Structure formats: C-alpha cells, structure tokens
Amino acid sequence: RQENPVGLDDVFFSTTDDKGRITLANEVFVRLSKHPLEELVGAPHNIVRHPDMPAGVFRAMWDALEAKRPFAGFVRNRAADGSPYEVLATVTPLPAGGYLSVRTRPMTEAAETAFGLYTEVREQEREAEESGQTRREVAQRTAAALSEALGVESYERFQWGLLPAELAAREAAGATLPDAPVVDAADAADGTAATAEAAVAEMITALRRAHDLLGDWTHGQEETGALAEDLGGLTARVSEAAGAGERVRAAAEELDLTGPQRTLLLAPLQIWANMHGIVSGYLGELSGLIDRVDRSSREALFSLALVRL
Numbered sequence: 001r002q003e004n005p006v007g008l009d010d011v012f013f014s015t016t017d018d019k020g021r022i023t024l025a026n027e028v029f030v031r032l033s034k035h036p037l038e039e040l041v042g043a044p045h046n047i048v049r050h051p052d053m054p055a056g057v058f059r060a061m062w063d064a065l066e067a068k069r070p071f072a073g074f075v076r077n078r079a080a081d082g083s084p085y086e087v088l089a090t091v092t093p094l095p096a097g098g099y100l101s102v103r104t105r106p107m108t109e110a111a112e113t114a115f116g117l118y119t120e121v122r123e124q125e126r127e128a129e130e131s132g133q134t135r136r137e138v139a140q141r142t143a144a145a146l147s148e149a150l151g152v153e154s155y156e157r158f159q160w161g162l163l164p165a166e167l168a169a170r171e172a173a174g175a176t177l178p179d180a181p182v183v184d185a186a187d188a189a190d191g192t193a194a195t196a197e198a199a200v201a202e203m204i205t206a207l208r209r210a211h212d213l214l215g216d217w218t219h220g221q222e223e224t225g226a227l228a229e230d231l232g233g234l235t236a237r238v239s240e241a242a243g244a245g246e247r248v249r250a251a252a253e254e255l256d257l258t259g260p261q262r263t264l265l266l267a268p269l270q271i272w273a274n275m276h277g278i279v280s281g282y283l284g285e286l287s288g289l290i291d292r293v294d295r296s297s298r299e300a301l302f303s304l305a306l307v308r309l
Helices: 027-033 055-066 109-130 135-150 155-172 193-253 259-308
Strands: 012-016 022-025 071-078 084-093 099-104
Touching: 012 027, 022 027, 055 071, 055 084, 055 109, 055 135, 055 155, 071 109, 071 155, 084 109, 084 155, 109 135, 109 155, 135 155, 155 259, 193 259
Parallel strands: none
Antiparallel strands: 012 022, 012 099, 071 084, 084 099
C-alpha cells in the first residue's frame, strides 16, 4: 500500500456548520487534501471522502454527534488528485453549533486492523446496495457489524480505548507541544513585534502547564481503571467459589441419608450455602458498581486524551 503522506507533526483541523459544510481549514488540511482553501470553504466535508470508506463508520460518527458526544476513528481520505491519505480523526460538537475536527497520523497497529476491516465491510455494503437496500439501511447494518467485528458492545466503547492508545503512541514517538520562545523583557516592553512574541510565549507556557496537569489526571484515571479491572477479576473468582458451594450443597441434598447422619452432614453445608447466598447478593451489587467505575474511567480517559490532543 502507498506510504501515508501524513507526518507525525501534521496536525490539521477544520470546522463545519451543523450540516457538515466546511467553514475553516488550516494550512495542513489544504496541503494534504490538495484542494485550494477557497474550494474547501463552503464545501461539504465529504469532498475528501474516499470511496473505500464504509458508510457504517460515518453512521457511527453521526450517531455520536447527534447525541452531543465526540467521535474518534480511523478514516481514509482522498486528495483532489485521487491519492489517499489516512488519519485518526476526532470530531467534537461545538457549543455554538457546528463541529471541530482534528486529524493526525495513525500511530497504532489498530489502524491496520481497522482499514483491513473497512475493505471487507465496504464490499458487503456494495453487495447490499446492489440488492436494493437503501444507503441508510446499509449504514445502520454495517455500523453494527463493525462493532461486532471489533469485538466490542458498541463503537463508542471501541473509541474509548482507541484515542488514549493513539495519543500515548504519538507522545512516545516524540510528538509534543512546542517550546515557548525566549523573549527579552526589554524588547517585549518597547511596543515592537517582540510584544506579540511574548504573548505567544506566555500562551505556550500556559498550554504546557495545562497539558502536564491533564497528564497527571490521565495517570490517575489509568490507576482507577486498573483497580476496577483487578476488582472485577476478584469478584468473578469469588462468584465462582460461591457457585461451587451451592453445587456442593445441592449434591449433598441428593445423598441417601436419614436421621442424625443427614443432620450432621447437611447442617454445616446448609449454613455454608446460606452464607454464600448472602455473599452472592453483595457480589452482584459490587459487580454493578465495578462496571460503572470501569465505564466512567474509560470515558474519562477518552475525554482527557481528546483535550490533550
């Protein structure tokens, strides 16, 4: 496959209105799309859509955006000359309406898996379209098929793990915020261009502090997620033990014993089984709490990664 022209330092963005029409685009987007800026602004964002992209991916995207939730996923785009370029795309609803999309180079092996899966799913879509199904029906069906193929209950859950992993890989490869320029205090005070440079330096310094703080919060959420995973495993083992106790009690009930022997054998087992029954009730509640903590932790990690990106 052709080498992806998107570089590690290529971070490109665009904003669109509520209908997906481009309102702003940065220089990186212009360069990689090979469309002039005046051609991009006002055009629907699918001006760069590659025909190999499954409609199910965009259905998952719009389902998230219409619910006021951000989206992250791998996307293959097509430049004006027909050449492809692959990105990790995030799309976030803006408070005043419309959407902000930030794209970077895919960094993990998950991208290869996803694009390989897209090829299979797109072929299924073409067959369904030829059979007379509407594009909406096809998109809804393949959105569900993508989640199943990815082994997750929903695409949203898949993206919760995807974005933090991609950000970690970017940072491991050397992607980082720029250093603040050094500005001489005397120059900054004389009303020259150095004043603007000093403002930029102050802004970058503040951004680096915020980025570091978000990194600390991310580490805390990672620890919370790891703890929830450990507790989930422990709960499963205790539940298995409780189930074994109940099976032992049931088997003892079937023994052909009468009189004092039956009482001596079954009384301790009955007490044991009753205790396991009480424990099982608490385990059910604990399992539900752990699931909620795990879900909240994964969602928080996704949100933190989105802000840091």
